Structures are given as C-alpha cells and as structure tokens.
Amino acid sequence: MAIPNEMKALIGVPTEPSVWEVEKGSIRRYAGAIADPNPLYCDEDHAKRTKYGGVICPPGFFGWQLSGERPGFAVAEKWRKVGAPRLLDGGIDYEFFKPIHAGDVLVSSSKIADIAERETKRGPMYFTTMETTYQNQNGEVVCKARSTLITY
Numbered sequence: 001m002a003i004p005n006e007m008k009a010l011i012g013v014p015t016e017p018s019v020w021e022v023e024k025g026s027i028r029r030y031a032g033a034i035a036d037p038n039p040l041y042c043d044e045d046h047a048k049r050t051k052y053g054g055v056i057c058p059p060g061f062f063g064w065q066l067s068g069e070r071p072g073f074a075v076a077e078k079w080r081k082v083g084a085p086r087l088l089d090g091g092i093d094y095e096f097f098k099p100i101h102a103g104d105v106l107v108s109s110s111k112i113a114d115i116a117e118r119e120t121k122r123g124p125m126y127f128t129t130m131e132t133t134y135q136n137q138n139g140e141v142v143c144k145a146r147s148t149l150i151t152y
Contacts, residue, residue: 002117003115003117003126004082006078006081006082007078007079007082007112007115007126007128008115010112011111011112011113011114012111012112012113013112014109014110014111015068015069015074015109015110015111016069016109017068017107017108017109018067018068018069018071018107018108019068019105019107020062020063020064020065020066020105020106020134021063021064021105022057022062022063022101022102022104022105022106023063023064023102024044024055024102024103026061026063026064027041027042027056027061027063027102028042028055030057030058030061034058036058040055041055041057041058042055052099052101053101054101054102054103055101055102056099056101056102057099057100057101057102059094059096060092061100062100062106062108062143063100063104071110071130071132072130072147072149075112075128075149076151079128079151084126084151084152085151086151086152087149087150087151088149088150089147089150090127090147090149090150091148092145092146092147092148093145093146094143094144094145095145095146096142096143097140097141097142097143097144098136098141098142100134100136100142100143104136105136105137106134106142107135108132108134109132109133110130110131110132110133111130112128112129112130113129113131113146114128114129115127115128116129120152122152125150125151125152126150126151127148127149127150128149128150128151129146129147129148130145130146130147130148130149131145132146132147133145
C-alpha cells in the first residue's frame with residue numbers, strides 16, 4: 001500500500017497558528033511535575049540575578065494553549081480516516097534559539113515535513129515527521145521541534 005494521496009497532499013501545508021500563554025505558576029508546576037529543582041524555573045529572586053533576568057521555561061514546556069488545534073491530534077485523525085487508526089509517539093527533537101520567559105505569548109505553526117512508509121508483517125506503517133516553529137510576541141523564533149508520529 002502506498003502513502004494515501006490525501007496524506008501526501010498535506011506535506012508542507014502549514015497549520016493554523018496556535019497561541020500559547022507562558023505563566024509563571026504553570027512553569028513552576030511543570031518543573032515540579034518533572035522533578036527539576038532548577039531555581040531558574042521557580043525562584044524569581046534567583047532568576048532575576050541571572051543573565052535571563054527572570055523565570056524561564058524548562059526545555060519542552062511552552063505554556064498553555066489558548067487557541068488553535070494540536071497538530072499531532074489533527075494528523076492522527078486524518079490517518080484514522082484513511083485507514084491507519086493506531087498511533088505511536090516516535091519521539092521529538094528540539095532546537096532552542098532563545099529562552100522562553102514567564103509572561104511570553106508564543107505562536108506556533110506546524111507542518112508535515114515528510115511521510116515515509118515501511119512494510120511490516122502487519123501491513124504498512126507510516127512515519128510522519130512534523131515540524132513546529134514557536135515564535136515569541138516579538139516575532140523571534142524561540143524553538144523548532146521535529147516530532148515523529150507512527151501510524152498503522
């Protein structure tokens with residue numbers, strides 16, 4: 001089975017932007033949930049005395065999504081509709097450019113960068129590579145993420 005045309009047509013097409021709010025309390029809760037005691041994430045007095053000038057996010061945390069859909073969920077739903085209903089998380093790689101601060105508002109946009117197919121004993125398996133770019137309120141790129149969704 002070849003990659004369905006409905007999915008091929010989505011390669012390179014950007015999603016609608018999503019807006020994320022980065023709030024100090026959510027940074028602190030996230031850092032606690034991942035058991036990261038770094039004072040840059042929870043001690044405002046300490047963080048102010050560093051080169052960052054205030055509380056920043058741990059890597060991989062982008063705040064709370066205020067609007068837009070989650071691209072991974074939308075892509076998984078599209079795969080389900082073309083006959084590949086099972087989904088596995090194939091991992092994510094981040095490339096960071098600037099720290100994300102408490103009070104930032106981020107805008108993200110995603111696209112399918114590539115789809116690869118592998119034949120398995122159970123049938124075709126698809127590896128969808130998603131690229132997401134996050135920009136802060138000043139239009140500066142703070143992070144690029146590449147994630148892999150495995151569907152079959």
